[in-house]
Amino acid sequence: xxxxxxQQIPPHVTVVSxxxxxxxxxxxxxxxxxxxASTQGREATMAVVRPVSTFILAACVRDAPYLMSARTLQRSxxxxxxxxxxxxAVATDSRFALNAMxxxxxxxxxLVRHTKNLKLRNTRERIAAYLLRQSxxxxxxxxxxxxxxxxxxxxxxxxxxxxxSRAFKSLAADGCKIDGQRVIITDRVRLxxxxxxxxxxxxxxxxxxxxxxSLPLPEAS
Amino acid sequence: xxxxxxQQIPPHVTVVSxxxxxxxxxxxxxxxxxxxASTQGREATMAVVRPVSTFILAACVRDAPYLMSARTLQRSxxxxxxxxxxxxAVATDSRFALNAMxxxxxxxxxLVRHTKNLKLRNTRERIAAYLLRQSxxxxxxxxxxxxxxxxxxxxxxxxxxxxxSRAFKSLAADGCKIDGQRVIITDRVRLxxxxxxxxxxxxxxxxxxxxxxSLPLPEAS
DNA sequence: CAAATGGCTTGATTCAGATCAAGTCTCTCG
DNA sequence: CGAGAGACTTGATCTGAATCAAGCCATTTG
Numbered sequence: 225x226x227x228x229x230x231q232q233i234p235p236h237v238t239v240v241s242x243x244x245x246x247x248x249x250x251x252x253x254x255x256x257x258x259x260x261a262s263t264q265g266r267e268a269t270m271a272v273v274r275p276v277s278t279f280i281l282a283a284c285v286r287d288a289p290y291l292m293s294a295r296t297l298q299r300s301x302x303x304x305x306x307x308x309x310x311x312x313a314v315a316t317d318s319r320f321a322l323n324a325m326x327x328x329x330x331x332x333x334x335l336v337r338h339t340k341n342l343k344l345r346n347t348r349e350r351i352a353a354y355l356l357r358q359s360x361x362x363x364x365x366x367x368x369x370x371x372x373x374x375x376x377x378x379x380x381x382x383x384x385x386x387x388x389s390r391a392f393k394s395l396a397a398d399g400c401k402i403d404g405q406r407v408i409i410t411d412r413v414r415l416x417x418x419x420x421x422x423x424x425x426x427x428x429x430x431x432x433x434x435x436x437x438s439l440p441l442p443e444a445s
Numbered sequence: 446x447x448x449x450x451x452q453q454i455p456p457h458v459t460v461v462s463x464x465x466x467x468x469x470x471x472x473x474x475x476x477x478x479x480x481x482a483s484t485q486g487r488e489a490t491m492a493v494v495r496p497v498s499t500f501i502l503a504a505c506v507r508d509a510p511y512l513m514s515a516r517t518l519q520r521s522x523x524x525x526x527x528x529x530x531x532x533x534a535v536a537t538d539s540r541f542a543l544n545a546m547x548x549x550x551x552x553x554x555x556l557v558r559h560t561k562n563l564k565l566r567n568t569r570e571r572i573a574a575y576l577l578r579q580s581x582x583x584x585x586x587x588x589x590x591x592x593x594x595x596x597x598x599x600x601x602x603x604x605x606x607x608x609x610s611r612a613f614k615s616l617a618a619d620g621c622k623i624d625g626q627r628v629i630i631t632d633r634v635r636l637x638x639x640x641x642x643x644x645x646x647x648x649x650x651x652x653x654x655x656x657x658x659s660l661p662l663p664e665a666s
Numbered sequence: 667c668a669a670a671t672g673g674c675t676t677g678a679t680t681c682a683g684a685t686c687a688a689g690t691c692t693c694t695c696g
Numbered sequence: 697c698g699a700g701a702g703a704c705t706t707g708a709t710c711t712g713a714a715t716c717a718a719g720c721c722a723t724t725t726g
Contacts, residue, residue, distance in 0.1 A: 261561045263641050268564035270557070282550040282557075291557045314543065321542045322535065328546060329503040332553045336491070336503075336512045339560050340482045343489035343603050347683070375703070382564050387683060389705055404704095420484050568713070596673065608713060610675055625674095671724075680715070690705075696698095 229304040233296045240294035246283035248304040252276065255300025256440065258376065259292045269379035271334075272297065272372060274440045281328055284310045297372070345420055347383045348398075351391050352419035354381065355400055358442045359409055366409045368442035380439055407442070450525040454517045461515035467504035469525040473497065476521025477661065479597065480513045490600035492555075493518070493593060495661045502549055505531045518593070566641055568604050569619075572612050573640035575602065575660075576621055580630055587630045592661040601660055 229248075233239060233255070240250065242261060250257075252273050259271040259279060270292050273279050283290050284307040314321045341350055354377070362368060370377065378388035392402040398418045399411030409415060450469075454460060454476070461471065463482060471478075473494050480492040480500060491513050494500045504511050505528040534541045562571055575598070583589055591598065599609035613623040619639045620632030630636060 261565060263565050266565050268561065270560065282553045285546055285550040286554065288554065291554055291561070314546065315539070318536070318539045318542065321539065321546065325506055325535065325542065325546050325549060328549045328553060329506040332503045332549060332556065333507065333509065333512055335553065335556045335560060339491065339556060339563070340484075340489065340512070342560070342563055344482060344484050344487050373703070384684060385704070386685080386706085390683095393705085594673070605714060606674070607676085607715085611713095614675085667726105669724100669726085671722100673720100673722085675720075676718085678716085678718105680713105682712095682714085683710105684712090685710070686708085688706085688708105690703105692701100692703080694699100694701080696700100 225305070227306050227309050231302050231304060233300050233302055235296050235298050235300075238293060238295040239302065240280065240290055240292070242290050242293045244290055246280055246286075246288060246290055246307050248306055249278055249281055249284045249310045250294065251278050251303040251305065253301040253303055255302075256297040256372075257294050257300060257302070258297050259294050260379075261292050267379070268382070269376055272376065272380070272439050278327060281310075281324060282331070285314065285324070285328070287311070297376075342382050347381070347387055348391050348394065349418060349420050350381050350383075351388065352395065352398065352400070352415050354439075355395075355407060355409065356412070356415060356419055358407075358439075359412075362442060366412070368407050370405045370407060371440040371442045377439065446526070448527050448530050452523050452525060454521050454523055456517050456519050456521075459514060459516040460523065461501065461511055461513070463511050463514045465511050467501060467507075467509060467511055467528050469527055470499055470502055470505045470531045471515065472499050472524040472526065474522040474524055476523075477518040477593075478515050478521060478523070479518050480515050481600075482513050488600070489603070490597055493597065493601070493660050499548060502531075502545060503552070506535065506545070506549070508532070518597075563603050568602070568608055569612050569615065570639060570641050571602050571604075572609065573616065573619065573621070573636050576616075576628060576630065577633070577636060577640055579628075579660075580633075587633070589628050591626045591628060598660065 230253075239257070252275050254275055257273045257279065258269055259273060260267055260269050262268070271279075273294075279294060280290055280292070282288075287307065310324075314324055341353065345353060358368060358371075359365060374388055374392075375385045378385045381388070383391075395402065395415070395418075399409060399414035401408045401410055451474075460478070473496050475496055478494045478500065479490055480494060481488055481490050483489070492500075494515075500515060501511055501513070503509075508528065531545075535545055536542075562574065566574060579589060579592075580586060595609055595613075596606045599606045602609070604612075616623065616636070616639075620630060620635035622629045622631055
């Protein structure tokens with residue numbers, strides 16, 4: 225920690241570029257950071273990190289290049305811990321290692337869920353599942369506010385903003401009303417049926433999503 | 446290890462079902478194991494594990510339910526280590542913990558790559574990238590043999606066998622000839638261009654794929 | 667050895683989702 | 697306050713990939 229840098233970063237600043245060597249472990253202390261990947265024009269949101277969580281721990285541990293880029297979505301406070309110090313801590317402090325491992329395992333499981341989602345469900349089902357999960361994470365409240373921009377949700381879910389918009393509208397017929405940022409689940413049973421039940425796929429343990437990776441929690445309302 | 450079970454398993458046997466509690470860490474000593482996920486009829490291959498590698502380490506570490514199922518593709522020899530022993534070893538043996546962490550980080554990075562692939566490339570590009578990566582993993586040999594059934598490759602890559610077949614055929618025009626199990630890269634430059642350059646996306650470190658997760662290595666020929 | 671099974675290919679057709687093209691609304695900023 | 701920018705929506709159209717339907721081939725099995 226003594227070697228770490230504490231930084232205030234304005235919104236919309238890219239703080240990590242994929243391909244670069246993993247010099248620092250990043251910790252989001254305040255604000256919100258998007259992890260994304262891009263190739264020749266195309267771009268995909270991989271996760272959104274909220275306080276207090278780390279990102280690119282895996283690259284640090286392996287001393288390998290970053291696989292994702294990161295940019296701030298809001299003004300954010302980041303703690304940058306030099307990778308060598310992280311690796312030293314992992315090697316000498318077994319409690320640190322244990323916690324790092326839990327974090328890593330959580331990230332992995334979060335990504336497994338995300339990938340299953342992409343491969344096994346179509347757009348409407350993915351959205352239904354997402355909304356249900358959001359609702360569950362705040363205690364099964366039927367109403368809540370979307371925590372990030374829709375275009376970001378669309379990218380994370382592997383679809384275009386246009387299709388997200390259409391899907392949102394069409395969900396009215398399946399138990400969920402979306403108006404602007406406001407979401408109201410009107411018929412949970414119906415929505416769950418659409419999502420392809422199997423909340424096994426999304427639950428019961430929140431894993432990484434509780435830790436702040438994947439997409440942020442909504443606010444109940 | 447003293448508490449572990451050493452088992453010979455016939456082909457096509459499901460040894461792990463998603464949703465079940467993670468009672469054992471599995472180690473593939475011989476053979477080949479497919480990790481897959483399914484919901485209501487649909488099914489997706491998530492990875493193929495080859496010796497010597499572990500699977501479902503993350504579930505063990507977190508003491509959480511399995512997120513994937515596992516079945517043998519061939520007659521296989523598996524070592525089942527009770528999860529509690531794994532967690533005990535992690536807690537007491539810092540070298541063990543360190544290695545487990547490396548493994549976990551490798552799996553995570555492998556999955557990040559896979560997900561980027563799914564989100565950023567279309568079917569032909571994914572296949573081109575896959576073939577190039579296979580070639581690279583055996584030392585840039587232009588010719589090799591596909592290591593698993595095509596239907597499995599198709600599922601792993603998130604497409605139907607029909608489309609994989611068509612894509613393979615169409616790649617003849619882009620620098621790669623596939624005949625049965627045999628692959629010959631005739632024009633690497635062209636194929637790389639199609640794959641969307643960015644071998645950043647797939648390299649340079651092999652991470653998990655070297656460790657035996659993702660899809661198996663091909664055989665040079 | 668004939669039948670069956672399962673993987674693979676091929677063609678025809680369909681459809682989910684992408685793309686293209688406006689247009690609206692909100693928020694910011696000069 | 698008016699202009700501009702960016703997010704979002706909506707409709708029309710296009711297209712990549714899925715689905716459906718045979719047929720082929722190799723391997724297994726009775």
